[in-house]
Amino acid sequence: MRTFLSSTSVRTLPSTIIKRYSLTIQNSKSYLICPILSRNYSLQIETDKPKTFSNQHIIPRLPIPTLQETTERYKKSLLPILKPEEYTRAANAVDEFVKADGLGEVLQKRLHELDKIEKYSWLENIWLNKAYLEWREPSIINVNWWCEFKDHPNGVLKQVPKGQITDFQINRTAGLISNILSFNDEINNELLPPESTRQGPLCMNQYKKQFGTTRIADSPVDRVISPWPATAKHIIVLFRDQIFKVQVLGEGGARVTIKDIERQLKSIVEQINNINELQLPIGLLTGEHRDTWATARKALESQSSENRSNFEAIDTALFSLSLDDYSTDSDIDVSHHNLFHAFNGRNRWFDKCFQLIVQSNGRAGVNGEHSPADAVIPGRIFDYIVSKEPAQDPPNSSSIPLPTPQHLKWVTYPSLETILEKAQSNIQAANDNVDSVLLHYNEYGSNWLKSAKLSPDAFIQMALQLAYYRRQGEPCPTYESASTRGFLHGRTETVRSCSIDSVAFTKAFDDKDFKKEQKLALLTKAIETHLEYMISATNGKGVDRHLLGLRCQIQTEEEKSRALIFTDPSYIQSMYFKLSSSNLSPGDYFYGGFGAVVPEGYGVNYAIGKEGIKFSISSYKKYSETDSTSFRKILKNSLDDLRDFVA
Template sequence: MNVASFRAGQNVAKIITSASRFQFVSRTHPRVFRYSTAAPQPAAESSFQNQSKVPRLPIPSLAETAARYKKSLLPILNEADLSRAEKAVDEFVKPGGLGETLQSRLHEMDKIEKNSWLETIWLNKGYLEWREPSMINVNWWAQFKDSPTFNLDQAPPRGTISDAQLQRAANYTSSLLNFNDLVNSQTLPAEYQRTAPLCMNQYKNQFGAYRVAELPRDRIVTSWPALANYVVVMMRDQIFKVPVSGPDGERVSIQAIQEQLRRVVEAVDGMPAQEKQSAVGVLTSDNRDTWAKARQTMLSLSPLNHASFNSINNALFVICLDDYSSDRDIDVSHLNIFHAGDAHNRWFDKSMQFIFENNGRAGINGEHTPADAVIPGRILDELVKNEKTAEPKSVANVQLQPIEHVKFVVNDEIKETIKQSEVNAKKMIDNVDSCLIHFNEYGSNWLKSAKCSPDAYVQMVLQLAYYRHYGTWTPTYESASTRLFLGGRTETVRSCSVDSVAFVKGFESKDADTNEKRRLLQTAIQSHLEYMMAASAGKGVDRHLLGLRSMMETPDEQKQASIFQDPSYIQSMYFRLSSSNMSPGDCFWGGFGPVVPEGYGINYAIGKENIKFSISSLKSCEETDSRKFRETILGALRDMKKTLG
């Protein structure tokens, strides 16, 4: 469930190509890392005790990257284009060539960066320099499974806030405070891949984290330990600072938190029209330059605006109380969590904003910059699993401070900007075509019995579906976590391969028998797993190339960079299929927007007996249709099972 491989490429590619049609939005949505909290170390170890043992992200050799990159071009280029591209790669990496110069600079950068040679490059090129709106283009969404205690068939009337809604919001708030306490106290169990420790740094980047719209690039701000004693609550676009623990962090009961939320409802319900604030939150859905300029204007209008922005920014997280319920149809209900339908009652710059509808349905909209999906994914798992046991172990007898209405001074210019942002948001939202699959015919149990890697199998389902739908194959993105390394984020797995193409051709061939189709599938799966292992080990193609491109210092070097000047570079990372694995999907399921105008954003979660998908595309593209593509995916899921028997 993020955000940036193709986009990062474009941010640097802008300086080496005038083809503006390639400057599109992307994101990186990491697959879930199969972490284990069963530490081989003593039970009392600290969450971050292993950080000194986690190695630094390696810099692959030029030869390694060149070989893997050229192999990734084989299925997408014709013979003439491939020959030209290979010559460009060889020219770049030849002894004494530009590649060696850039590689040397990358190694020098690695000596001065705190955690990784990639860390600053990735934040800037992948996220902060990108100026398209964060809503849809960067932010991800996840919908929690509905509580069995709620009667969703009898939703409260629109315009009201329900007890069930406040109860769930208070319960989740208490559970989130429990998790934050674990991170602050360094008692969250350390995570491992088998016996290898994983980097835990990203857990410091969720609570209290926020993005700041600025020119020429944004900032991301994180704090650890996150010691704020309040959250921000939004209702009908009104924003409140709501203390949920004592002045020194003393924990209170769920009931006390619920009463604080109820005070917000009472305040909004009884608020005179002249006291209602403009829908400032809508500005966070707009183009980053537009929002940065509006924010700067607001800061110049009054010191009150400084204080109000600080109140929102420093909150542990945001709670959005919606006085309505979305349809029970999952194709409809997730849209409220994705973008609210109109971008109202949201603050898209906070790392976590939790959304509660008045029938009790809940979800989260997350800003992707500070952390990858596996981190909030762990938090969300704990949240839903502990829904009935979120009461803190120790409850203090303290009186919570009063709630405060967060107010802004706005002039006519800002009011007009908000109106235009509403128009822009609605246009963008109306252009998104997003639907879901909850496929219950088989899951990981059956796939494992058929000796198939569940993740690699689903990737081959997508390859087959795309070919059936379009009669060709396309560069495909899947994320691999690099948390085996200090400050590790993600690497790209290029799922469209020579072996995936051979599988698709064989599967669709009338001449291939069942055994041959099985053999081709297993070969494609093995090839995918090998790339996944290389990517997780820091030996992928895309991040290294991003680092090398970022080392160019002069226009002459940009012209000499044959590997990046060749059209194959952009073509190979124009991901019409962008996918991520957020398994198992038992407690929640999620999604994100497409990364190119002609593409699909596909999130999937593989449970033991089911597979969930979200599929997004843009209505403005005549080539894409999420619902039709959904049917093609379903056909591929069923046909591949028949072949495996």
Template sequence: MVLVAKSALAALASRRLAQSSSSLRCTDRRFYSTPTAPTKTFANQDRIERLPIPSLSNLSTKYLASCKPLLPEDEYRRTEEVVKDFVAPGGFGEVLQQRLTEYGKEQKHSWLEDIWLKKAYLEWREPSMINVNWWCTFNDHPAHPKDLLRKPPPKGVLTTFQIQRAAGLISNMLNFKDLVDSERLPAEYMRDRPLCMNQYKAQFGTSRIPGDPADTIRSVHPCLARHVIVLTKGQIYKVDVLRADGSRVPLKELERVLYAVGEDSLHTKPEPGVGILTAGHRDTWAKANKELLAAGGANAQNIETINDALFAVCLDDHSLSKNIDISHRQIFHNDNGRNRWFDKSMQLIVASNGRAGVNGEHTPADAVIPGKIFDYIVANEPAVDPTVSEAEAIALPAPEKLVWTVPDSVKDLMKEAQNTASDLINDTETCLLQTDIYGSRYIKEVAQVSPDAYIQLAIQLAWRRYPTASGEPQGPTAMYESASTRAFLHGRTETGRSMTSDTWAFVESFDNDDVLYDTKRDLFRQAIKSQSAYMKAATFGQGIDRHMMGLKSMIQQPAEASTPSIFTDGAYLKSMWFRLSTSNMSPGKYFYGGFGPVVPDGYGINYAIGKDELKFSISSKRSCEATNSFTFRDALMRSLKDMMILFPKRSEVWGLGWEKERVREKKEQAYLGIMKGLSDAYVEKKEAIAKKYGAHKKADGASAGQQDKE
């Protein structure tokens, strides 16, 4: 067990409240839909409601319910009195509620938006890498050369397929940007309720800017930049991917400029790898940023170029093992934090063996938004050339290497950042679980419950079974998953407090042989009902964690901070010390994602529920003796299997031939994939032929017409 002083715990909890209840991460997609007749991307913004400020009564009821399974009876009774005094007429809670109400009236879009950005992200001073940034590994390319995966190229080289895939992904990213800028991306709905699309405006040209005592976020929509930054061997290049007028170029032209980057990195003097500063402590980076700007040279323009860039592209001259338990680390932190710029909202990463993914800075958006981008860009591989006429076939400018003036003081800070990053990376243990034991089809049709709530119970059961130092089962612990509040203007997320008295009653009963299976099934249904009800309330703005954050931010004087209240009671820390931090990125058809744990003795668990498969990533701290990602993975797999005993056999629901039917479906899907690849290849070749010979045909036709006139 990691031992932390009580005061340090309180400080950490205060800083991490938002992140422990943040979206890291992603949001539940169960209710998302698009209408039959697409609506322009931002057409609904004017009719979306503002996020409501929940009542103190709502806070009292839900807070006490979430604390009950976590506290001994005497502590719970004491907390009841604390809450009663806090929400009483004329009490401290009412004072803070009134201040928050007045503050909300002054805010343009939401009472929460500015508070959330500052408290959840920008005031957080620990490294963004792992603590804030998320990772996402893409499916392999449809035409991925198997030899590149079986026998990766030697370290130090870039490969042709790597550059080709990077060019295709860049092109698909530009396609998606065009959908947003032209408002051809259909507006999204939760059933019939429009969802806020504002986060799509913060995906391109967005950067986190280091500062003291807090960072800032820089984002402009539409982003008019024509370039990306490309990192390779720790060097940073400005690479135009659009012409000066914003028009597109063929894939071959993108490949050409990426090849030029690789060539230049081999034959020019290497610049200091200043990107490592973005992997270190935020105060270290803020200090180094000031000193770089003061050092003169091209530093100021370089930083401006990076911050303005549409996104970053990292061409790694190495590859980790094809084993996904290992290869995902290249996308998460690269095992050393180098060749990255962790402040860009999106870093597209392509390894030398062609494996690809994205590392994202979490401040401007929640993971469901970039998740939709990744669905699009990976589903559309292999990329198809954009429409470009021969008259427009003008070469892009040569890539521009960023040359730095780095004083010795900044070099020392770079070493400090490297040490910080290395310690953090070495302390982070992550493993993946992918199983086709079942998926959403089984959970809906056989178990007949919400797939998301089902997985939440499976994770709690795995936690219960994880052995303690004494060998006894685990007791209840605070657990959350993110609930999207995009039904409200500029909505982000709310915390779904998944650990309830009902869910824990089921978990405790499951391995108790004295409890009848009928009783276990009843407890299971009640637990599902309880968890789903909280998630629904949180989705519609009636959670408690964002409300408590808002109330706490209204404390104006140091003396008020020590006033007896919810925030000074021990239950407050316990109830938001989320040792199980979870995120649903279903269906995750095209990618695998994850994030770091939000407390030192906890787990960060990302999951995706496919039709007939489940994916999990599990992270924890190696320095904590009470956690082990691999052991937890084993407990989770056993729980997923054992929970099937509560339900009918699949043959009783689907019939005796269900297994053959699944095999037939898989073959059909594989066939459709092959046909799509052939179709895409045909379209690509057809367009290439048209470009090459179309002008001649047109000229011949004009000549024949002239002869007829004569």
């Protein structure tokens, strides 16, 4: 048994001995092995922190709930959205599915067999493919998300003429790039502390999928490349639809100064200002139908090795940057659209895991592709990079000459211009259909809610239920994402927020025949029900992922015809989430949003700060059933009414 000397003891040893010990790593701690002392002694330096992925081996696998657990919860979730006769039919289909020796048991057994052969999780590849990569509609509105950053400590510039790139924009952009590179260093070197909750450690795998990650359009299903460690030395920069490969690290990943990065960005502007002919806006294709884009990409790749080299540069880049030579209105209802879809889809590459976007006035944010990771992970990066503004040079940086940014030139083919024109038309139509507004509610936040002994998240979910009921006159299937990072390679589970208890509350709230005590009891019950579902979902015992896994085990048409649980209209109806929501709290350094997931629905993102709540609300203009501005007004009134009611 070895005796370990403390780090203070090391300082008392003769320097001749100190110089001769060797360093070894064991159990995430550094040990200084000193042969002069004895092979039975070593010196342990106890200043090391746990490595980023040091807890991965103790994180449990995602469980497979029992058929009984899932189907009972599923039937309960159908009650508030089905008529009695519809519920009876749906319940009979569920009971047939789970009866002894029925199809449910066969599919459940197959799911357990799949779990034995999958390295990390039975769900991981099913979810990646079914939720994202097999989806063929354009990702620009249907998949991607956006975040707007808190403005720089020095604010933003006023009245910048269109067509200009400003020094302030370049300086903030270079600082953000430097901060992002610092975060990537922490992941590559496993310096980011492993995260945990009171229930235990959280899976850190999604951090490996942030840098150098790209969704690649392919047929019949897309692909994702995601190297780790992410050791590329370059990013891609889009300026006026032109794409540049820009080195931002020295040889071996050596860090450069912010001024060096500024020079790279200014070089791009100078090149474009002095160019005679611009390349076609290839980035538009990333906002097109995935099959159209996959076909066009293969055609471009077949044209030349130069095109293939361009795609390699784009796909392997640490991330993407869009420099916009314009500024949006100071009205946040307008400015966030530039991050959402750029109004016309130009000067973007929507397939990168995240693309930093900076306007000429210095306002900044991100557009992200959803398939590699869920919001909380890039959110952690954004907290880091924005909280460290104004950015400072990293301690290990030095001024290093970098290669001149490379303007990517494309070898095109005759029909490409027509394809791009059609892409522009399709993207414009989709973007013009988006009805997205913000609500920055400043009457109260988590401090007041906690003082009132209310769960902030569950309370906001009930406020959304009340607002929807007031707006539409009926409840609807509602989605809230719950993280399952307590399990290895966990992603999300659905919390079905619309319950029989939430409906009872929303129906009673504006009913004068109910006394305040009765309404308060109904609100309390609805919150308790929501919290119970949230706990079950985070523990891997929700409804939607298990049912998806079972459905994917069907092998024959005969089995498909017998699976009445999935062919009954209630299955699709219960997942037709007219209200889709996500909690991205606290919103101190950024807030964000996403598109509604069904044509007649709303997409609501919210960030609960200590003294306020930031909402984004999206819907589609083509459908008269929805109106984001109207919903915002009703939601604000609902928040006010609930405050007065609870106070």
